Amino acid sequence: xxxxxxxxxxxxxxxxxxxxxxxxxxxxxxxxxxxxxxxxxxxxxxxxxxxxxxxxxxxxxxxxxxxxxxxxxxxxxxxxxxxxxxxxxxxxxxxxxxxxxxxxxxxxxxxxxxxxxxxxxxxxxxxxxxxxxxxxxxxxxxxxxxxxxxxxxxxxxxxxxxxxxxxxxxxxxxxxxxxxxxxxxxxxxxxxxxxxxxxxxxxxxxxxxxxxxxxxxxxxxxxxxxxxxxxxxxxxxxxxxxxxxxxxxxxxxxxxxxxxxxxxxxxxxxxxxxxxxxxxxxxxxxxxxxxxxxxxxxxxxxxxxxxxxxxxxxxxxxxxxxxxxxxxxxxxxxxxxxxxxxxxxxxxxxxxxxxxxxxxxxxxxxxxxxxx
Numbered sequence: 001x002x003x004x005x006x007x008x009x010x011x012x013x014x015x016x017x018x019x020x021x022x023x024x025x026x027x028x029x030x031x032x033x034x035x036x037x038x039x040x041x042x043x044x045x046x047x048x049x050x051x052x053x054x055x056x057x058x059x060x061x062x063x064x065x066x067x068x069x070x071x072x073x074x075x076x077x078x079x080x081x082x083x084x085x086x087x088x089x090x091x092x093x094x095x096x097x098x099x100x101x102x103x104x105x106x107x108x109x110x111x112x113x114x115x116x117x118x119x120x121x122x123x124x125x126x127x128x129x130x131x132x133x134x135x136x137x138x139x140x141x142x143x144x145x146x147x148x149x150x151x152x153x154x155x156x157x158x159x160x161x162x163x164x165x166x167x168x169x170x171x172x173x174x175x176x177x178x179x180x181x182x183x184x185x186x187x188x189x190x191x192x193x194x195x196x197x198x199x200x201x202x203x204x205x206x207x208x209x210x211x212x213x214x215x216x217x218x219x220x221x222x223x224x225x226x227x228x229x230x231x232x233x234x235x236x237x238x239x240x241x242x243x244x245x246x247x248x249x250x251x252x253x254x255x256x257x258x259x260x261x262x263x264x265x266x267x268x269x270x271x272x273x274x275x276x277x278x279x280x281x282x283x284x285x286x287x288x289x290x291x292x293x294x295x296x297x298x299x300x301x302x303x304x305x306x307x308x309x310x311x312x313x314x315x316x317x318x319x320x321x322x323x324x325x326x327x328x329x330x331x332x333x334x335x336x337x338x339x340x341x342x343x344x345x346x347x348x349x350x351x352x353x354x355x356x357x358x359x360x361x362x363x364x365x366x367x368x369x370x371x372x
Contacts, residue, residue, distance in 0.1 A: 003051065003212045004119050004189075007042045010050040011112050014105075019045055022066045023108035024100045026053055027076065027131065027182045028169060031096030037167045038184045043067075053098060054079075066102050074103035074137035101129065101182070107137035110150070114141045115186065122191055122214055122255055128157035128183040131169075134176045144188070157183040189214055190351060191258035193284065195273040197224035197236070198265060204340040206232050211344070218251050220269050245275035245306050252276055254284045259347045261327055263290035267299070275303035278319060286350045288327025288343060296325040329356060 014021045022043040026035055034055035041051035043063050052059060058079050069075055080097045111127065118125035123144035130138045130151070140154030142162050148155040153174060161167070161183035170181045190213040194201050197219035205215050209232040216235040219225040225238045237251040254260065262273045270289070274296075277287050289296045300319050328342035329349070349356045 004040070004115060005212060006050040007040055008112070008116050008119065010042050010044060010048060011116075014042075014044050015109075020105050021045070021108070022070055022102060022104060023112065024053055024062055024066060024102050025111075026098055027101050027129075028099045028167075029096055030099075033096040033098055035098070037182075038186055053100060058098060062100065062102075070102050070104050074101060074107055076101050076131050101131060101137065103137045107139075111139060114139075114149075118143065118186065119189055122189045124162070124188045125186045126158040126162035126183070127186065128154040128161065128181055130154070130174065131180040131182050133174070133179045135174055135179065154181060157181050161185045188255060188257050190347075191216065191255055191284075192347070193218060193252065193254060193258060193260040194233075194263070195219070195261065195270070196263040196265070197221060197226075197229060198263070200336040200339065201263065202230065203337040204261065204263075204343060205230055207337075207340050207344055209233070211348075218273070219264060220266075220272075239269075239272070241272075245272060245303070246279050248276035248280065252280065254280060254282055256282055256285055257351060258284040259286035259288070259351060260284045261288040261290065261343060261347075262299075263327075265290075267295075267302075271299045271302035272306060274299045275306040278303060279307055286347050287323050288346070289323055289325040290327055290343075291325070293320070293325055296320065296323065324350070 011021070024041045024043065026037050026039045028037055035053055039051070039053055041049060041053045041059065041062065043049050043066055049059065049063060053062060061079065069077060076099055078097055078099050114125060114127065125144070126142040128140045130136055138151045140148060140150035140152070140158045142148045142155070142158040148158060157170060162185055165185045165187070167184040170183070172179055172181050192208045192213050192215050194204055194215065194217050197217050201217060205217060208215050215233045216237065217225060217230045217233045218237045218239050220239045220241050222238045225236050227233070227236050230236050239251045260277055262270050262277070264270050264273070274289065277283065289299065297320060324346060327346065328339065329346045331338065331342040331345070333339045333342045345356065348354060355362060
C-alpha cells in the first residue's frame with residue numbers, strides 16, 4: 001500500500017464535498033501488465049483522478065466509461081492494452097488485459113476506510129470482495145491483529161489471503177447465489193528511519209517519499225533535525241544525547257517491515273543509533289550503515305559498550321552479518337542523490353526479495369525455464 005496517499009487525499013476531499021465517486025480496482029490481469037492486482041484509481045465527478053491502473057494507456061478510457069457502467073451497481077470490466085483492430089498497444093507496450101472492479105461510493109467507501117486505517121497504522125490488511133451478483137462489492141476485512149469485519153461468510157477468504165500473503169479468486173455459493181470472490185493481501189506501508197538530518201539525508205527522504213514510504217528523520221542535532229529542513233518527512237525527532245540506547249523508544253518505534261539507515265557521519269551518534277537498533281524489541285527488516293566496513297566494526301564495538309555488554313557477549317561478527325554495511329548497491333554513485341538512489345534500491349531489493357539483476361536477464365532465464 002505504498003501509492004495510496006494521493007488516492008486517500010482525493011477520497012477525503014470528495015467526501016468533504018458530499019459528492020459521489022468511482023473506485024476502479026485491478027482484480028486480475030492476463031498477460032503482461034504495468035500494474036498488479038490491488039492497484040486502485042479514484043475518479044471524481046469533475047474529472048479529478050488519483051492513482052493509475054496502467055502505464056497511462058487505460059486511464060482516460062476507464063474514466064470515460066466508468067460512470068455510466070456503474071449506474072446500476074458494481075461491475076467487473078476488462079480493458080486490453082492491445083487495440084481491437086491491430087496489435088499495437090495503447091501507449092504502454094504491455095499488451096495484456098486488465099480486469100477492473102468498478103464501483104461507486106456506496107460500496108467503495110468501506111474499502112477505502114479500511115485501507116486508510118491500515119495505511120495510517122502501517123499494518124497489512126486482507127480483503128475479500130464479491131465480484132458479481134446482488135452482493136457485488138460486498139466485503140470482509142481482516143486486520144493485522146486477526147480481527148475480522150464485514151460480510152461474515154467471507155471471513156475465511158480474507159484470513160486465507162492474510163496467511164498466504166497473496167491474491168486469488170474463488171468460486172463460491174452465497175445466499176444470493178453462485179458468485180466469485182476475490183481475496184487479496186495488502187502489505188504494510190514501508191517505513192524508512194533515517195538516522196541523520198545532514199544535507200545528504202535530504203535526497204534519501206525525498207526519494208523515499210516519492211516511493212510512497214513513511215519517512216522519519218532522527219538526529220541528535222536539534223538545529224538540523226527540524227521540519228523546516230525536512231518538509232517531506234512525516235516525522236522529525238531529536239534524539240536526546242543523554243538517553244541510553246535501551247530507551248530509544250522515545251524516538252524510534254520500528255515495524256518489522258521497515259528499513260533504517262545510519263548516516264550522521266558522527267562516530268558518537270552513529271554508535272548510539274546502531275546500539276539502539278540492536279537493542280530494539282522489533283528490528284527493521286533492513287539496517288544499513290553508511291561508510292566502510294572497518295568503521296562499522298568499530299561502531300559495533302562501541303555499541304556493545306553502550307549496551308553494557310561484556311566483550312564475551314558482544315556478537316560483532318554476527319551483528320555485522322545482519323547489517324548492510326556499506327549500505328547501498330554498487331551504482332558508482334558519487335553525488336548525494338545518486339547515493340540515496342543506491343541505498344533505496346538495495347532496501348527495495350531486500351524488503352521485496354528482488355534480485356537486483358537487469359530485467360532482460362531475469363526474463364531470459366524465465367523464458368528458458370518455460371521452454372519445453
